[in-house]
Amino acid sequence: MTLSQFEIQDIDQTVLLWLDHLRIKTLIAMQQQLEVDTKHDVRDLVTNVDKDNERMINAKIRAFDSEASIVSEEGFGDQQRDMNGNVWFVDPIDGTMNFVKERANFAIMIALYVDNKPVLGWILDVVNNVVYHGGPQLGVFANHLRLDNPVNDTLSDGIVLLSGARLLYGMFGYDKIAKSALGYRVIGAAGPSFIRVILGQAVGYSSKMMPWDFAAGQVLAKTLGLSVSDIDGQPLNMLSSNIVLVATNRAHRDILTLHQS
Structure with missing residues (x-):
């Protein structure tokens, strides 16, 4: 099923109202x-x-899009086996450790895929009151401000964001990646990390993620011309965990080369 531009805009505005509440x-x-x-x-x-957030979001999705399937973190979604039709991804609090201990650097994330194609994504920065949202047919916005594509910097030109646990143990070449970047950071949550990459504040981000962790970020990142894959450069499996890599095209190539060396 192909959604019209009007239908996509209507869905976007509807979800923005949910997120405001x-x-x-x-x-x-x-x-x-x-x-x-x-x-x-x-x-x-x-x-x-x-x-509570997941129950509320899932209830709104089921009322709005009754034929859809939902993949969500806390067990209130469906046991999804394929990507046929409308599939929604819900992360009710992304970065729960940060939410509990920092009261910052967490997000609420929702995404819509239709027949395995990314259509819309939303990442709500709760504390700063900014929703990053959009998709291939709309572009990407920070609230009402349309975002430009990030500068296509190399790994050595910028900051890379990495999973702290895997960096600590030198997994997936993260130690080499961190040493090759201009700098590295550990944020501890997918949504805030994706935000930094789509804003051009970091050239890349990699961590092990579940589908609800990366679904929204992938929609926004790809719309802005960024590369998204697993750590071996393959497309992400939307229904399983992945070692996800999102980066500028040049940094993406640099990171894949380091990982494979």
Whole structure:
């Protein structure tokens, strides 16, 4: 199914309204006592806000797009086996550790793919009240400001963002990548890291991610002419974890070369 420009604009504006409400709801929850639990280990946190946000987003998607499937982090979505039709990706709080401990550097992310093609993505920077949104037919916006494509810098020209745990243990050539960049940073969340790359504040970002971590970022990054792949340069599998690499075209080539050397 192909959506018209009008339909895509309508979906974009609808989701922006959801996110405006979600932002207020999340900020209020931050002023209250959070209920914090762990999932796979003590560093894999989940809060009542993650769960409440996901329930709310998924309910709105099902009311708005009843035939769609939902891939979401906290277990309230579908057990999706293919990318046929409308597939929504939901990360209700991206960077939960940052949300709990820093109260900053976290995001809410939603994406829509149609028959495995990226259509729209939204990354809400809750604290700074900016939604990065758009897609191939609309362009990419920070709230109402249209963004230009980032400068196509090399790895040595800029800052690279990396997964801290994998950098610490020298996995995937991250140590060589960090040494070859002008500088490196560890943000600890996918959404804020994607934001820095699409704004041209970093030339690349790589980490192990689940589909809800990278779905929105991939839509926005590709729309802005950035390269998105796994660490071996292959297309991302939208229904499994990937070692994701998003970068300027030149930095992408530099990083792949280092990883493969």
